[in-house]
Amino acid sequence: MAGWSRHEGLAVGLPLAGIDTDQLLPARFMATPRSAGYGRFLLHDLRHDADGAPRPDFPLNDPAATGASILIARRNFGGGSSREGAVYALIDAGFRAVIGPSFGDIFAANAVNNGLLPARVDEATAERLIAAAPLALRVDLAARRLEAMGLSIGFELDDQSREKLINGWDDIDLTLKHGEAIERHAAARRDAAPWLWPAVATETGH
Amino acid sequence: MTAPRTLFEKIWDRHVIARGADDAALLWVDRHFVHEGSHHAFGKLADRGLAVAQPALTFGVADHYVPTRAGQAPGGAIARMIATLEDNAARHGFALFGVGDPRQGIVHVTGPEQGLTLPGMIVVCGDSHTSGHGALGAFAFGIGATDVAHVLATQTIWQRRPKTMRLTIDGRPTPGVGAKDMALNWIATLGADGARGHAIEYDGSAVRALSVEGRLTLCNLSIEGGARCGMVAPDETTLDWLHGRAYAPQGEHWDRAVAQWRALATDPAAMFDREVALDAGELAPIVTWGTSPEEALPITACLPDPARVKDPARAGTIAASLDYMDLKAGRPIADTPVDQVFIGSCTNARIEDLRVAAAVLAGRRARVPGLVSPGSSRIKLQAEQEGLDRIFTEAGLEWANAGCSMCVGMNGDVVAPGKRCASTTNRNFRGRQGPGARTHLMSPAMVAAAAVTGTLTDCRPLLEGRSV
Numbered sequence: 120m121a122g123w124s125r126h127e128g129l130a131v132g133l134p135l136a137g138i139d140t141d142q143l144l145p146a147r148f149m150a151t152p153r154s155a156g157y158g159r160f161l162l163h164d165l166r167h168d169a170d171g172a173p174r175p176d177f178p179l180n181d182p183a184a185t186g187a188s189i190l191i192a193r194r195n196f197g198g199g200s201s202r203e204g205a206v207y208a209l210i211d212a213g214f215r216a217v218i219g220p221s222f223g224d225i226f227a228a229n230a231v232n233n234g235l236l237p238a239r240v241d242e243a244t245a246e247r248l249i250a251a252a253p254l255a256l257r258v259d260l261a262a263r264r265l266e267a268m269g270l271s272i273g274f275e276l277d278d279q280s281r282e283k284l285i286n287g288w289d290d291i292d293l294t295l296k297h298g299e300a301i302e303r304h305a306a307a308r309r310d311a312a313p314w315l316w317p318a319v320a321t322e323t324g325h
Numbered sequence: 326m327t328a329p330r331t332l333f334e335k336i337w338d339r340h341v342i343a344r345g346a347d348d349a350a351l352l353w354v355d356r357h358f359v360h361e362g363s364h365h366a367f368g369k370l371a372d373r374g375l376a377v378a379q380p381a382l383t384f385g386v387a388d389h390y391v392p393t394r395a396g397q398a399p400g401g402a403i404a405r406m407i408a409t410l411e412d413n414a415a416r417h418g419f420a421l422f423g424v425g426d427p428r429q430g431i432v433h434v435t436g437p438e439q440g441l442t443l444p445g446m447i448v449v450c451g452d453s454h455t456s457g458h459g460a461l462g463a464f465a466f467g468i469g470a471t472d473v474a475h476v477l478a479t480q481t482i483w484q485r486r487p488k489t490m491r492l493t494i495d496g497r498p499t500p501g502v503g504a505k506d507m508a509l510n511w512i513a514t515l516g517a518d519g520a521r522g523h524a525i526e527y528d529g530s531a532v533r534a535l536s537v538e539g540r541l542t543l544c545n546l547s548i549e550g551g552a553r554c555g556m557v558a559p560d561e562t563t564l565d566w567l568h569g570r571a572y573a574p575q576g577e578h579w580d581r582a583v584a585q586w587r588a589l590a591t592d593p594a595a596m597f598d599r600e601v602a603l604d605a606g607e608l609a610p611i612v613t614w615g616t617s618p619e620e621a622l623p624i625t626a627c628l629p630d631p632a633r634v635k636d637p638a639r640a641g642t643i644a645a646s647l648d649y650m651d652l653k654a655g656r657p658i659a660d661t662p663v664d665q666v667f668i669g670s671c672t673n674a675r676i677e678d679l680r681v682a683a684a685v686l687a688g689r690r691a692r693v694p695g696l697v698s699p700g701s702s703r704i705k706l707q708a709e710q711e712g713l714d715r716i717f718t719e720a721g722l723e724w725a726n727a728g729c730s731m732c733v734g735m736n737g738d739v740v741a742p743g744k745r746c747a748s749t750t751n752r753n754f755r756g757r758q759g760p761g762a763r764t765h766l767m768s769p770a771m772v773a774a775a776a777v778t779g780t781l782t783d784c785r786p787l788l789e790g791r792s793v
Contacts, residue, residue, distance in 0.1 A: 136642050137517060137617050141754040146733050150390075150402040153365060164756050169742060193638070195518040198551060199752060201453040203365060203469035221518050224487075224553055225453060229469035246638075277485060278346040290471070291373070294479045297343045297351060301481055304342045304353050305379075314574030314582055315355050315446070316381050 120234050122287030124260045126215050128188035130267070132252030133178055138162075138192055139199035140226060144208045146200075157204055158211035184253045191248045192219040197226025197237075206233045216258050218265065218274065220245050231280040234287065236260065238274035260285055329592035331489050332558045333524045336464045336589070340447050348486040355463075356441060357383045357476050358432045358450035359413075361390045361406040366451060366473035367413045376417065379480040383419035384441060385410055386432040389735050391424055391728040393669075393698045403736060417477075428571075430701020430727040433457045433671035437541060438701055440570025444559040444586040449476055454671045454751060457545030459556035460537060461563055462589055464524070465544075466554045487522055487553040488598035491591075493529035496606025500793065501785040503681075504539035505673060505749070505768035507531060508546035509611040509621045511603055517619040520552035523599065526591060527557050531605040537566040538677040545672045546751060549618040558590040612781055613753045613766040614658055615646030620753070622658055624771070624783045630654040649755055650763050651743075661781045663765070664744040666695035666722070666772050667758070670732035673749035674700030678769040679708050682749075683716040684791045685773035685784060692779030695722040695772075696738065698730040722776065734759045747775035 148160040166177050173180045179187070190209070196219045197205060206229045209217065216236035227237040236258065240248075248254070248267065257266040260281060265272045282288065294301075309316060330338070343351040357379075359366070370377070377383055390406040392398065407424060414421035422428040428435055433454050436442050444462035449455060451473040458465035468482065476482050494507055512519065525547050527540070535543065540557045547555030557563075564583060567573045574582045609623035620643075622628070628647065631640035631654060647654055652661065668674065668682050679699060697717045699705040705727055708714055714724045731738040732750040734757075740746045742761030749772050750757075753764040765781060770793075774784035 134638075135645075136638065139617075139752075139754045141752065141757050145756055145760070146735050147760075149362060149735065150364075150406050153368065164760055169761060195516075195521075195551065198517055199453065199548075199754060201451060201467040201469050202362070203471060206469070221521060223518075223551065224521060225467055225469060229471065232469065232471035277349075279349040279483070279485060282346055290475050290483055291375070291478050294351060294475065294481055294483070297481075300342050301351075301353070301479065305480070308353060308355075312445075312582065312585065314578045315443070317441070317572040318381075 120287045120289060122285050123234065124285045126188070126258045128215065128256065129184065129186055130189035130191055130218070130248065130252055130254055130256040131178055131184040131187035132191045132249035134193060134249050136193035137195045137198060140197055140202050140205035140223070141199055143197065143205035144202055149202060149204050153207060156211050157207040158213070161208035161212040181253070186213070187253060188213050188215045189256050189258070190214055190217045191245060191252055192217060193245060194220040194242065196222050198223035201225045203229045206230050206235055210235055218245065218248065231283050234284060236276070236284055238265065238276060240272060240274050244272055329594035331591045331595045331597060332462065332526055332556060332589055333464060333489050336445055336447065337486060339445070342481060345483060349483055350486065351481050351483055352447055354449055354476050354480050354482055355382065355446040356448045357480070358436055359383065359385045359473065360388050360432050360452065361410045363451050363470070363473055364406065364409050365470035366477060369471065369474035370477055375478045377419060377477050380417055380419040382480060383477070384436070385414045385419055385421040386435060387423045387429060388431045389729045389733065392736055393725040393728040393730040393738060394723065397737065427702050430703065431671045431674065431729055433545065434675060434700030434704065437461060438570070438703060440567055440573030443567065443573065443582070444563060445589050449482060453548045454545050456547040456552065456554050457541050457671060459544040459547070459554050460540035461567065462556060462559035462586065464554055464556065467548065487524045490520060490523040490525050490599040490601065491597040492525050492527050493600070493602045494527065494531040494605050495529040495602070496531055496604040497534070498531060498605040498608055499785065501770050501788045502605070502608050502610055503768055504535055504542040506608055506611045507605050508543050509613065509618065509766065510608055512546065512550040512618050513611070513621040514603065515550055515601065517549060517617045518551035520547065520550040523552050525552045525555045527555060532557060533560065536677060537562060538675040541675065542672055549751060559586045610768060610771050610784055612658060612771060614650060614652060616649055616753055616755045618753060618766060620646055621766070624659055624781065627655055627657050628652055659781055659783065662745070662779060663693055663747045663775050663781065665693050665740065665746050666691070666776045667731045667746055667748040667750065668769055668772055669696065669698035669700070669730050670750040671700065672751040673769050674698060674704070676704050676707055678749065679704070679713050681793050682769040682773040683713045684793045685770055685777060685787050686720040687716050687791070689720055689777045691721040691776035693776060695776050696725055696731055697722050698725040699727050701727045720776065731758055733757065740764070747772045747781065
């Protein structure tokens with residue numbers, strides 16, 4: 120995964136609260152291999168009517184939002200299922216950042232693991248940006264700031280997530296450097312609680 | 326003398342291997358459950374040529390895609406998902422509770438049932454409802470595919486330390502009101518992101534009085550309020566429930582384990598970042614009316630009216646939910662006709678759930694069709710030994726096999742567009758049970774009552790004079 124620290128792109132507003140991961144990626148698409156691409160599944164059932172035709176009034180279908188790489192949403196974006204495919208759908212549709220007042224914990228972790236920025240701003244700021252969207256927006260990860268409409272706006276992101284996004288770090292490589300500490304911990308744990316390594320199941324009751 | 330700590334802090338501290346930026350830590354994982362949906366993670370492992378670090382601590386369960394109805398033959402993508410899990414279990418050498426195995430079931434039902442989840446553990450799985458395992462006093466949480474791959478490769482996970490929150494529920498609920506109602510009530514009170522970033526410890530007399538089954542339901546729904554996890558400190562109820570289970574420690578190991586588990590309880594002087602107190606004594610059965618678990622009401626209440634809501638964004642959300650659900654603002658939620666019912670899922674398909682539903686249905690006919698899918702193959706067998714399956718089938722409901730089934734519709738068990746389903750599941754999101762499906766979440770007793778009357782209805786009169 121390539122790291123990044125600055126991004127400039129078109130931001131589209133999605134004036135909906137509680138966009139859960141079932142909306143971002145409906146369950147029936149989850150058996151798809153990643154190599155087939157997830158972009159066309161993004162928000163599929165909100166973007167299309169029952170016959171599969173694009174809904175003209177849905178913000179992502181607005182011709183003015185074509186090529187958008189930043190999404191601005193309302194509170195509790197990405198709650199619900201842990202499906203990482205929800206992030207793949209955003210990434211494969213060309214998004215690099217989602218801006219909103221709050222994100223589901225698991226979604227936010229998945230986003231950072233895939234180079235997608237979950238940037239937290241207060242509700243008033245999100246509403247202001249949504250009202251002005253589609254608009255040009257600049258993201259500065261190092262400074263944790265957004266630039267839009269001639270303003271510089273701070274966003275919240277924890278240090279660990281910021282470092283990972285900037286460096287494009289892969290956790291497995293980082294973790295394997297702690298190999299000895301992991302082995303020591305496992306040995307001590309096995310000593311203190313050997314039953315945590317169940318050999319064979321033997322049912323004696325119930 | 327160490328400072329007083331909470332249950333969560335004791336488990337966290339015990340598992341820290343290394344520390345990262347700010348409040349992040351590398352944690353040891355005691356138990357890792359995988360299912361068919363974990364295919365992306367195994368793909369990542371294969372791409373890097375990595376092995377599973379601790380196959381003995383990894384357990385596979387076929388649940389999300391397994392067929393549950395008689396004569397249902399999996400085809401194409403569904404069959405491929407199940408076969409891929411079998412291939413990965415064989416390749417990496419971890420135990421698999423696959424199709425046809427008597428231990429097969431929904432991962433969050435069969436895991437605890439087999440004694441694979443124990444107090445003091447860190448338990449992870451690529452599924453958000455992993456929070457349920459916290460009922461046994463574990464720190465259990467759902468993770469995405471990249472983190473699943475990380476756990477497979479290293480048996481560890483990086484986590485930012487969540488804040489702690491104690492949710493105390495006191496009072497004695499009336500018969501017909503239980504863990505599901507307590508959970509939906511707190512989510513409606515605090516919001517679907519009300520506990521975001523927090524590890525919840527449930528406490529109070531109403532929680533202590535719950536069976537382990539009830540606690541599994543309560544902790545399962547923690548994620549619907551945005552919490553990182555939910556947990557209940559182990560007590561005599563926990564120990565009685567665990568003793569003798571297949572993978573639980575035995576003999577001298579049991580005694581040593583119990584001594585460790587008893588020390589896990591939150592110290593009396595420990596402080597939580599946040600305290601919330603609720604009362605279950607006055608609670609009526611709760612049903613959801615909208616498209617988020619926070620959009621829930623007592624069955625005795627009326628639907629909200631967006632015209633009476635000042636905040637325009639909030640009013641718009643209510644109007645959109647009512648529109649999707651085809652409900653009229655301000656009307657009573659009771660007596661809303663339903664098209665079908667579903668009893669199942671990791672939230673409410675344990676033996677007690679089936680017993681209470683059967684208590685409502687015994688000797689009665691369902692007015693609408695419905696599916697009953699037990700949480701595990703073992704629960705299915707137990708229910709059949711108790712004769713519960715006959716109560717369901719004589720009422721006109723379909724008795725199915727164990728799996729995630731109509732909770733998420735991945736195996737083809739879906740609710741048709743525009744149809745209204747009374748469901749014991751965990752998510753009433755748009756399209757969750759199938760594109761265009763309308764889901765009302767409620768307890769098993771309430772779903773059984775909806776089956777009997779064909780409408781959303783208070784289960785309590787239907788339980789009068791019946792033992793549960």
